Amino acid sequence: MKLAIAGATGLVGSTMLRVLEEHRFPVSTLLPAASARSVGTTVSFRGEATAVLSMEAALAAKPDLALFSAGGEVSREWAPRFAEAGIPVIDNSSAFRMDSDVPLLVPEVNPQALKPSHRIIANPNCSTIQLVVVLQPLHRAFGLRRVVVSTYQSVTGTGYKAVNQLKAETWNRLHPEAHTEVTRVYPHPIDINVLPHIDVFLENGYTKEELKMMQETRKIMELPDLGITATTVRVPVLGGHSESVNAEFNSTLSLNEVRNLLREAPGVVLRDIPEQNIYPMPIDAQGKDAVFAGRLRLDESRDNTLNLWIVADNLRKGAASNAVQIAFLMLKNGWIG
Numbered sequence: 001m002k003l004a005i006a007g008a009t010g011l012v013g014s015t016m017l018r019v020l021e022e023h024r025f026p027v028s029t030l031l032p033a034a035s036a037r038s039v040g041t042t043v044s045f046r047g048e049a050t051a052v053l054s055m056e057a058a059l060a061a062k063p064d065l066a067l068f069s070a071g072g073e074v075s076r077e078w079a080p081r082f083a084e085a086g087i088p089v090i091d092n093s094s095a096f097r098m099d100s101d102v103p104l105l106v107p108e109v110n111p112q113a114l115k116p117s118h119r120i121i122a123n124p125n126c127s128t129i130q131l132v133v134v135l136q137p138l139h140r141a142f143g144l145r146r147v148v149v150s151t152y153q154s155v156t157g158t159g160y161k162a163v164n165q166l167k168a169e170t171w172n173r174l175h176p177e178a179h180t181e182v183t184r185v186y187p188h189p190i191d192i193n194v195l196p197h198i199d200v201f202l203e204n205g206y207t208k209e210e211l212k213m214m215q216e217t218r219k220i221m222e223l224p225d226l227g228i229t230a231t232t233v234r235v236p237v238l239g240g241h242s243e244s245v246n247a248e249f250n251s252t253l254s255l256n257e258v259r260n261l262l263r264e265a266p267g268v269v270l271r272d273i274p275e276q277n278i279y280p281m282p283i284d285a286q287g288k289d290a291v292f293a294g295r296l297r298l299d300e301s302r303d304n305t306l307n308l309w310i311v312a313d314n315l316r317k318g319a320a321s322n323a324v325q326i327a328f329l330m331l332k333n334g335w336i337g
Contacts, residue, residue: 001028001337004063004087006078007070008032008043008052011159012092015320016067017045019289023324026337033058034070063087065336067323083119088336090121090323097122097216104219107325108267109136113220114326116335121326125209126318127151127232127241128216133291133317134310135247136221137265138258142304143250146227149213152235152242153198154282157314161185166236186234195234207232240282241314248305255296258306262293267317272296280311288313289321 003025007013009032020027032043033053042049055078058066066082068075069092079089079096096102103113104122109132114121124132127149135144155162161183168182169191186195199208210230218226235242262270271280272294280292291312299305312318330336 001026001064002031002061003027003029004031004033004058004061004066004082006033006055006058006066006068006074007092009034009038009041010069011156011163012069012315012319014043015315016069016323017043019316019320019324021046023328025324025327026331029061029063031058031061031063035074059085059087065090065327065330067327068092069319069323079120086119088119088121088330090123090326092123092319092323094125094212095122096120097124097212098219104216105326106132106220106322107329108133108265110220110222111329114329114333116333123319123323123326124216124220125212126157126312126314127153127209127243128213128220129318129322130241130291130310130312131213131243131245132217132220133267133312134245134262134265134293134308135217137261137268138247138249138253138306139221139223141257141261142253144221144223144226144247145250145304146248147217147229148246149228149230150244151198151213151230151232152237152244153232154237154240154314155190155234156239157198157241157318158185158234162190163238166190166238170236190234190236192236194236196231198232198234206230237282239286239313239315240311241318242280242282243310245308245310246299246305247308248299248302250304252304253298253306255298258296267291268293270294280309282311282313285311285313287316289317291317 066089072093072095075091075093075095162185168180209232213230214228269290269292279294295309297307
């Protein structure tokens with residue numbers, strides 16, 4: 001099929017290309033699109049260089065499907081135009097996530113939310129995706145009541161410029177004579193530092209990223225009254241988001257039951273042998289599509305409550321891989337291709 005990728009030259013866009021290759025998605029014609037300054041450059045797909053198009057040219061080529069990862073502004077302008085032309089759009093931005101007419105989809109969690117009539121499908125926030133993949137099987141078994149989540153998010157979640165800031169700061173620290181110019185994306189240094197600040201601050205003191213996690217989790221899991229609170233933190237890691245989660249349930253749970261559920265849960269890999277120092281780490285999740293769970297402990301301060309640690313590659317399951325999974329789901333149902 002003809003496949004357009006908006007934002008093909010960005011971190012998530014380039015990861016989408018790798019994931020499409022690895023999973024052998026049936027692409028006959030690739031239409032990589034990006035901003036005007038990237039038009040005419042090339043991206044590599046299946047060993048071949050493909051020229052980057054403008055958004056206008058990609059739309060005019062009438063693709064069968066479009067994957068968007070070019071930011072909210074581009075999505076708000078162009079996703080409806082593709083949709084009006086009958087082209088389904090899987091959008092990685094936050095532009096349509098809380099729209100009641102747009103499904104917010106994680107295939108392991110809520111595939112039933114996707115209908116053949118949908119022309120814009122929203123990919124959730126990277127941190128939300130890995131959280132709900134692990135919580136959903138536990139919710140089915142025990143009934144989720146409340147969640148407290150703190151994140152440790154990689155700089156890759158911000159894009160190439162943030163990666164360059166971290167690398168330049170680290171280089172200058174290790175080579176004081178270098179004086180490499182640092183272009184800051186964050187308001188403070190990120191090398192050997194931690195920033196409790198992702199996205200903009202809101203009037204209530206939370207950040208927009210924290211609000212996204214809370215609202216999106218409720219929508220995906222169809223739990224509008226779920227008690228959930230989040231603190232999102234940027235850490236000097238180059239790939240993979242981690243989360244410390246405290247989850248309270250309605251019924252009694254045991255660690256053996258939890259382990260068995262997570263071993264069988266789609267998309268989850270259990271790594272929980274603490275006596276052998278086996279637990280999820282971002283370095284092990286890089287380049288993988290799975291969500292890793294471990295450090296399972298019953299909260300001794302509260303009944304029916306579990307502590308756990310969740311890790312995933314934010315560029316893959318947190319973005320590109322989830323979008324490609326949605327595309328495969330549409331293909332399987334015969335809605336594209």
